Amino acid sequence: MSRRPQIYKATPPREPDLTLDVAATLQILEGFLKNEVERTGLHRVVVGLSGGIDSALAAYLAVRALGPSGVVGVLMPYRSSAPSSVRDAEAVVGALGIVAERFEISELVDVFAAKAGKIGPRRLGNVMARVRMLVLYDRSVEHDALVLGTSNKTELLLGYGTIHGDLASALNPLGDLYKTQVRELARALSVPKSILDKAPSADLWPEQTDEADLGVTYDEVDRILALLVDARVIPGTIVAKGFRRETVLRVQKLITRSQFKRRMPLIAKVSTRSIGWDFRYPRDWKT
Amino acid sequence: MQTVRVALAQIAPKLGDLESNLELHKEAIRLARREKAGIVVFPELSLTGYVLRDQVPEIALTRKSPLFKKLLAASEALDLIVGFVEESPGHRFQNATAYLSKGRVVHVHRKVYLPTYGMFDEGRDFAAGDLIRAFKTPAGPAGMLICEDAWHPVSAWILVQDGAEMLFTLSSGPTRGAKPGRGITSLPIWHDLLRTTAQFQTSFVVYVNRVGYEDGLNFGGGSIAIDPFGRTLATLPGLASGVVVAELDGEVLRRARAAYPLLRDENLELVHREVSRIRQVRFQLEETAAGGKTR
Numbered sequence: 001m002s003r004r005p006q007i008y009k010a011t012p013p014r015e016p017d018l019t020l021d022v023a024a025t026l027q028i029l030e031g032f033l034k035n036e037v038e039r040t041g042l043h044r045v046v047v048g049l050s051g052g053i054d055s056a057l058a059a060y061l062a063v064r065a066l067g068p069s070g071v072v073g074v075l076m077p078y079r080s081s082a083p084s085s086v087r088d089a090e091a092v093v094g095a096l097g098i099v100a101e102r103f104e105i106s107e108l109v110d111v112f113a114a115k116a117g118k119i120g121p122r123r124l125g126n127v128m129a130r131v132r133m134l135v136l137y138d139r140s141v142e143h144d145a146l147v148l149g150t151s152n153k154t155e156l157l158l159g160y161g162t163i164h165g166d167l168a169s170a171l172n173p174l175g176d177l178y179k180t181q182v183r184e185l186a187r188a189l190s191v192p193k194s195i196l197d198k199a200p201s202a203d204l205w206p207e208q209t210d211e212a213d214l215g216v217t218y219d220e221v222d223r224i225l226a227l228l229v230d231a232r233v234i235p236g237t238i239v240a241k242g243f244r245r246e247t248v249l250r251v252q253k254l255i256t257r258s259q260f261k262r263r264m265p266l267i268a269k270v271s272t273r274s275i276g277w278d279f280r281y282p283r284d285w286k287t
Numbered sequence: 288m289q290t291v292r293v294a295l296a297q298i299a300p301k302l303g304d305l306e307s308n309l310e311l312h313k314e315a316i317r318l319a320r321r322e323k324a325g326i327v328v329f330p331e332l333s334l335t336g337y338v339l340r341d342q343v344p345e346i347a348l349t350r351k352s353p354l355f356k357k358l359l360a361a362s363e364a365l366d367l368i369v370g371f372v373e374e375s376p377g378h379r380f381q382n383a384t385a386y387l388s389k390g391r392v393v394h395v396h397r398k399v400y401l402p403t404y405g406m407f408d409e410g411r412d413f414a415a416g417d418l419i420r421a422f423k424t425p426a427g428p429a430g431m432l433i434c435e436d437a438w439h440p441v442s443a444w445i446l447v448q449d450g451a452e453m454l455f456t457l458s459s460g461p462t463r464g465a466k467p468g469r470g471i472t473s474l475p476i477w478h479d480l481l482r483t484t485a486q487f488q489t490s491f492v493v494y495v496n497r498v499g500y501e502d503g504l505n506f507g508g509g510s511i512a513i514d515p516f517g518r519t520l521a522t523l524p525g526l527a528s529g530v531v532v533a534e535l536d537g538e539v540l541r542r543a544r545a546a547y548p549l550l551r552d553e554n555l556e557l558v559h560r561e562v563s564r565i566r567q568v569r570f571q572l573e574e575t576a577a578g579g580k581t582r
Contacts (some may be wrong), residue, residue, distance in 0.1 A: 017466070024465030027526055028505050035500040176464075282338040282502045284302050 016223035016231070018180045022188045026064070029173045033065035036171050037146055039287040044145035045171070048136050049073040049092055049100070050203065051085030054150040054174055056092045056195050057186045061173050062148060064189075068097045072143050076132045078204075079106040084194070085203050091192040101139065105131045125204035129165025137168075146170040154179040154218060157225055158251070159258020160210065167261060178225060179218040216247055224251050288427025288452045288537045294319030294327040295510040295531050297523045299499025302336035303346055305354050309334065312369065315530050316361055322532045325426055326366040330457050330497035330510075331398075331433050332382060333370040334358075337459040338501040343412045347374035350392060362387035366424060368431065370457050372413075373397065379414035384431050384457050386424065394422035398433040399442065406461060406504070409435075421449035427537065429453040434460060437480065437494075440487075447488040447550065452540055454488065456481065458496040461504040462525075471525045474509035485513040489543045489550060491535045498526055515543035 037045060045062050049055050062071045073096075075089045093100040108131050113119055119127070136147045149169025151161050153176055161167040174182060179200065186196060200210040200218065211217050224243055227233040228251065235252060239245045264276065273279050296315035301307040312329060319327040331337070334354070335346050348355045348371050358369060366388040373383035373395065382398040397416025401409035419442055421430045430446030430453070437443065437456045446454060458477075465471045477494065485492040491514060498508040505526070512520040512533035521533035544550060566572065 019467050021465035021467050021470050024470050024525070028462065028465070028471075031526060032500055032503065032505060036503075280340045281342065282302065282340055284338065284502050285342070286303060 016226035018178055018222055018226055020181055020184060022185060025185065026061070026188070029061050030065040033062055033171065033173055036284070037066060037070075039284060040146065041287075042144055042146055044070045044072065044143055045148040046072045046074055046136055046140045046143055046145045047148040047150065048132055048166075049075050049089035050150075051082075051088035051092075051195065052200060052203070053186050053191065053195050054152055054182055056088075056191045057182055057189065058148050058150045058174055059092055059096060059098065060186070060189045060191060063096045063098060069099075071096065071098045072139065072145060073098050073100040074136060074139055075100060075102045076105050076135055077102075078104075078109060078128050080206060081203055082201075082206070084198070088192065088195050088198075091194065095192060103135045103139075105135065108134075121205050125202065126162045126165060128204055129162035133165050133168045140170075148173070150174055152177055152179050152182050154222055154225060156262060157229060157258075158214065158221070158254045159261050160214065161261065163261045178222040180222040215250070220247065221251060224248055228252065228255075288535070288540055289425075290534060290536045290538070291325040291426035292323055292532050292534050293453075293493055293512060294322065294324035295493065295495045295512060295521065295523060295533065296327055296329050296333075297495060297498055297508045297510045297527075297529050297531075298329065298333060299506075299528050300330070300333055300336045300497060302338065302501050303342050304336070305334050305346060305348075308336070309354060309357060312358070312367075313361065316364065316367070318530045319532065320364055324365060324532050326368065326424070328368040328455055328457065328493055328495045329370055330495050330506075331370045331384070331459040332372070333457070333497065335370075335372055336501060337497070337506070338504065339372070340408075340412060343372055343380045344374070344378075347372040347380050349374050358385075359387055359390050359392070363390050366393075366426075368455055368457065370433070370459075375414070380412070381416055382409065382413045382433060383416070384433055384455075386422065386429070386431065388425060393424060394420070394431070396420075396431040396433065398436060400435040400439050402435045407435075419445045419449075421446050421451040424453075426535075427452050429455060431455045431457070434458040437484065440484075443484045443488050443490075447490055448553065448555065451490060453491045453493065453535060454484065456492065456494045458494065460496050460507050462507040471507050471509070473507050474525055477507075477509060478511055481511060482513055482517045482519075485515055486517040486547075487549065489515040489540070489547055491515060491540065493533070493535075498528055515540050 047059050059073055073093050077086050109128055112127055140147045147169045149172030151167055152174045155161050156175055201208050227238050235248045238248050267275055298311050316327055368386055370384045373381045375381055383395055385395045386393040399416045401413055401415050403410030421428050428450040430451035432442050443454055460473055462471045462473050481492050481494050493512045495510045496508050497506045499506055507525050508523055509525045511522040514520055521531045523529045523531050
């Protein structure tokens with residue numbers, strides 16, 4: 001009894017937990033894709049392959065769920081797209097043995113840009129994203145397929161995407177996975193190394209990187225989001241854990257400011273039963 | 288209770304498609320009969336699917352509905368525990384489960400605790416049940432709970448005080464991800480809760496959770512039968528459909544209740560007294576001369 005008793009302090013607010021049971025998560029995602037595609041009566045998805053890790057993972061998951069014949073990859077380079085992007089997208093097509101199509105968007109985008117007058121890189125980037133959406137939805141009709149979404153949870157929460165552009169899809173297997181987790185799953189599925197290793201980029205203009213755009217690394221922002229969103233920890237406590245206050249507050253602001261991108265448009269209520277308020281059916285209604 | 292074989296039917300109901308789901312039930316019933324099961328247990332809302340929302344009044348059944356009569360007919364062969372939306376008198380739509388035997392409705396339990404938080408919105412769509420009662424089955428006294436009901440320890444406690452020896456819990460439990468070393472996180476949490484319930488109540492616990500996908504949710508499965516000592520009798524893996532049969536042995540229940548006479552030592556009078564006192568304070572009731580309470 002001479003030893004001093006051990007003291008166990010109160011458990012601090014949860015540490016950011018971005019770990020995954022890879023096998024079980026893959027099983028859920030594959031089941032999701034297979035079930036949600038087939039219940040619509042279709043058997044196929046189209047996915048835009050940018051050469052990046054998100055669309056690569058989405059394609060790998062879709063092939064596991066639907067087989068190679070169930071996935072059509074669409075490469076939609078713009079004139080300024082990095083040649084390595086196309087190479088990496090082709091590597092995905094080759095590794096998976098899927099049908100791939102190439103649809104150059106340069107002419108369409110340029111015609112639009114010329115008509116629209118002076119548009120800066122941000123608007124041009126949005127136009128590219130929306131032209132790609134246009135192509136994917138058109139190809140999906142041709143192939144009797146659904147458009148697969150490739151936005152991850154980090155992008156969705158921060159609003160780092162173009163509404164009605166890359167944010168548009170029928171099904172999104174990645175929307176509840178942070179970028180860090182996308183990387184882990186992509187590694188587990190042996191996505192080509194050049195894709196795993198390169199800096200994430202929207203590739204809307206040369207030398208663009210996500211982390212420069214966002215002003216924070218994915219590693220840091222994912223840990224902040226995991227605390228803020230998943231563990232419901234208040235900003236002050238996150239700062240006390242060693243994260244920069246301005247980053248935490250900026251992340252919080254980005255989340256609230258981009259809420260409109262995550263919801264359907266607002267409808268003015270003037271009837272007894274309005275879509276979204278008192279007309280509420282599951283999306284999987286009658287399927 | 289007598290020894291009885293119970294089939295756990297871990298199915299993936301089709302959302303809002305009662306006819307398809309009736310076929311799923313019949314298929315599981317065939318498998319259960321072949322293994323000489325006396326009871327087959329289906330998940331919560333097994334006839335309708337879970338994310339119903341405004342479909343609730345559209346797919347609700349009364350005991351006179353043709354589809355309900357088909358189920359009753361199926362219960363001639365073996366007892367059924369099924370989940371459905373019941374339209375109660377007064378047009379209250381309830382998340383319900385029925386025990387059907389020999390073409391008769393033996394008991395209906397209506398979910399008392401409707402989760403309305405986080406991803407759940409049942410309080411919007413359903414009327415809450417207000418009874419928790421044990422009932423007699425051919426194999427012995429039993430009780431039924433629906434999912435969230437089991438998270439309120441008084442539910443199982445009341446059923447067992449009311450005589451139940453077998454506790455059936457039906458569930459449509461969505462998963463919330465999978466972590467290293469734990470797998471799908473919701474399954475061990477459920478299993479711990481159910482095992483503790485079996486031990487606290489020295490009763491058999493049979494849990495049937497659905498699988499499948501609705502609106503991006505996925506349901507975990509992991510159905511399990513546990514004996515009154517807390518030992519697993521049978522279990523089904525997560526995420527996949529399947530049927531497993533567990534034999535609930537009346538002699539094991541007797542031994543457990545002899546070894547751990549928790550129910551013998553329960554003090555209903557004490558519970559009643561203390562709950563009455565707490566209730567009086569909580570709801571600011573005053574004692575009347577006659578001993579009754581008024582507001």
